[in-house]
Amino acid sequence: MKGMANKKMSTIYDYIKTAGLSLLESGDELIDWRYVAAIAFQVADVDKARITEPWQPLSEEFAQLVKEVEPHIADFTKLKLTQPWGYPVVFDRSEWIVTTIETIKPLVEPVFDRVANVVATDDGGSKKFQRLTKSAVILQIGTILGYLAKRVLGQYDLPMTGGDISPSGKLYFIYPNITDLQERFNLERDEFHLWLALHEATHSYEFESNSWLHPYLMSLIEENTKFMEVKLKEMFN
DSSP states (O other), X not given: XXXXXXXXXXXXXXXXXXXXXXXXXXXXXXXXXHHHHHHHHHHHTGGGOOOOSOHHHHHHHHHHHHHHHHHHHHHHHOOOOSSOOOOOEEEXXXXXXXXXXXXXXXXXXXXXXXXXXXXOOSSHHHHHHHHHHHHHHHHHHHHHHHHXXXXXXXXXXXXXXXXXXXXXXXXXEEHHHHHHHHHHTTOOHHHHHHHHHHHHHHHHHHHHTOTTHHHHHHHHHHHHXXXXXXXXXXXXX
């Protein structure tokens, strides 16, 4: 019991230490993704959530399950995929965090770069405020990603930039979270995995079979980004 308490205190200390280092870091960018990942790893407790089973059989299992549910989704929804699915990816928490960071970077960096430009002036007070803002942003994003990394079971990852090599989305399964939930509620393994494959593959059908949906989602993100920029300028001007 004492060992567990010491472990928890050590994790909290590492979290605070990382936040403090991000506060000291200088530079023009408001987000240092190294610190975001470090905080997310601590919150998600990634060392306790590694995949111990052979990766290839797990990957093949979920690929087979996705293939199995596809005709049922197509028959029920009457939708058709515009292109074949990619191979499903089985992640641990740390891999999901790194991949998600790469997904969200193009979305959030333009907004926060503008914040950095607004608060960046030559006087010392503004530079201190810029570092405080930077630390707060890193803490918030890292904490949210770490929290989600402990709870996400599967994901249909839709590309959010036009420069993505593949225009289609990708199916992810975060295996340590799947096994945790399975054991906690004493779920039957094969049925639970089949349900997850059905759930995530259905999301894929929703987006890949409706060509208007992706551009519409991107337009909403762009509209929200512009709204945030206006509000931030009002705050700092």
